Amino acid sequence: MKKIIAVIKKEYKAIVKKKSFIIMTVLTPVLMGGMMFVPVMLMKMGRSEKKIAVADFAGGYIEALSARSGKRPAAEKGPMDLEGSMRRTRESEVAGLIRFLPAKTQGRAASAVVTEYEQKILKKEIDGLLLIPADVKAQRQVSYYATSISDFATNSFISSTLRTVISQQLLLEKRIDPAVVDEATRDIEVDTFKVKKEGTTRSSSGMDYIMSLFMMVILFGVLIGYGQMIMRGVLEEKNSRISEILISSARPTQIFYGKILGIGLAGLTQVALWIVLGAVLVSRFSGMVDNAILSFLTAEIGVYFVIFFILGFFIYAIPYAIVGAAVNTDQEAQQFSTAIVWMMLIPYFIGFSATQNPNSTLALVASLIPFFTPILMFMRITGATPPLWQISTSIALCLLTVWGLAWVGAKIFRVGMLMYGKKPSLGEILRWLRYK
Template sequence: MNKTLLVIKREYFTRVKKKSFLLMTFLVPMLIIGMYALMIGLAIKGGDNVPTVEVVDDSGIFTRGFKDKKSVKFQNSVKTLDQARKKVVNNEDAFVLHIPKDIAAGGKLQLFSQKKAGISVISTIEDQINEQMRNKMLEDAGIDAETLDNIKPSFSVVSKELTAEGEKDSSSGAAMGVAFAAAILIYMSLFIYGVQVMRGIIEEKTSRIVEVVISSVKPFQLMLGKIVGIGLVGLTQFLLWIILSASLAAVATNMIFKDKIEAVKSNMPGQAAAVAESNKGVDLLNALGTVEWGYILPLFLIFFIGGYMLYSALFAAVGSAVDSDTETQQFMLPITLPLLFTYIMSFSFIVNNPDSSLSFWLSIIPFTSPIAMMVRLPFGVPFWQLSLSIALLIGGFILTTWVAARIYRVGILMYGKKVSFKELGKWFMYKG
């Protein structure tokens, strides 16, 4: 039997049989389902514990009062400012908004509270003040309140993807959510499984089994077997996660929406409200349904495998050079830096400028492309860019594997030696 295959089998089965593998396999889908249920729950119910803002209006302009929103409730106060301020001092949940007399002339609004007010609270207040001020100005200009109420345009954009095959509904939100989740998953798993490769090699080195093994197989076969074996463990875990999450989600959805679906069927008027409420939850499901899984999943697998092969080879080289986990730090930095950089860039820059030249390069260069390309996917990536990126990724992991193998074959036989980057360079140059 092929020896690399034997190594792969050992690496795979010793890990899959571990209890921690089983635990992770079942725990993560539970977490995903938990979050999913929470999202639907929140979408249906809305948040709780909404702060109430007491409004002390000295200007007398805002007689119509403020509208309660999901994140804030308003209450007109009859107290004076001083009384209201005392209340804030005594009650840590109280918010008091003071509107000065000269608000129309540019006076400052003040919000008093013990805790810092959240961004949504402040922006809601600002929106409403602006709106009401605008209304007042319009009324002053001679438009009566009734006309004003009638001019309340309410539009929302329905995005449709138009291609040669026709148009279809798309939800860029859901697609982005899935792509970002994929990018985060790749980022985390590159670390998790890369470090497993490194640990595995350190274990073989410190337990001194490595010399026995490489008298039977070539160091390259051992390294490759380990990388592939652990990669397969990762893929197995993903597959189990997807299957478990999907089936659990199906069960959960069925339970949550069962009565509502029945309500729709029987069309009973008393339950119409409940149906309306559940629409948001249904929307979320529909949105997930619009994601092109057949497009994203294969690309996710390709970029995960490519990125994993590329980085795990580097992790393998590090593992071979040191004698213990604690010595890995200096060598880890050059590996973690590009990953961290891409991760930060992905969610701050690429998201906002998916077609800029920096985004293009990040999604083409093999060291950054596995994460950056995932983030760019929902915005549409030309076929030639995808092909180029994948081709370079394959080239990239062949290169890193080659470099790593040259360091690895020397490193695994070096015991008790403090190693520098210069030393690694020397190992790389050794013959045979």
């Protein structure tokens, strides 16, 4: 036991005293804050103004389109209002970025206008052509020509605007009071509320999605970072031949567990510092942070982050340590560690769908597979708290896996640490398991 503690102490101190550790500990919460605004900023900057020509054979619709695209909704909460901006990035935000230009229709056939604008669109003089036929009111059909037609926000803006204008015209023709018509055709905005055990909060689903992805990226990054640190540490001991001194001083298992525990504790220290720093930052700047983020960052999420960090750490760190012990050069180590990264990427990709649909069968099954659990189950929890039995089953399965991995890892470590020179084959590594 004393020897394990000696190893833990050494490994822990070696990491915590590193400059990179201190820098990352301070920098990550700052980056995290920055990252929350970056996606929104990017979304805003990514959209440039669109010019759409309107061949208005029916008459009167281009004015309606221009009028609606011109009025931007006033900012609701000031510049830090993330949630508001998230909502605006949809229809109304798009609308503000479209300029509608009249196309000459007098005395021309629709096909002539289309031919003319097809050329202009290809030359990129204009982004699109909206053709409103004279009988639009009866047929309810318009045509949109553009190189890119997958912009749903633009499409839905056009159709909803035209529908509103036609509804207004029809109502006005029936001699309904214009005030009533305006009232009847007013836009509707949907506010989203998230129902949670701690209480329901107003929240936009977009914000939750970003936060959830964001936490996952951190978890992913930390797990890879510490895993590779273990791998490099083991490889260093092997290449510098310290391994012989270590093994002639203590049991290989003492060194193996001591190393993993020591580095794990250093990782835990970092996560704990992040949580403390994050809590300080959030409380300090709570006035400036959006409600959606505050409602997302609950103590529960923090606890689960720590639990899944610990489980994920063991599940990925042990394979990394095994790779370090089994190979001889950095290049070989890199090859194997790429395989581990791929294994971690699978839950990440499943996670994209899991954030939007946290209770789908795919998400449920995948999140119970121990190698995916730390990332996926955590994601599901951030999306919508899954039933407790699922969480506890996944944690139990993880613990079992960690136990098995530790057993296998210690065996491979014992032989691999002293095996220099040639690269062992998989068969050989399996034979190592039988050594006593």
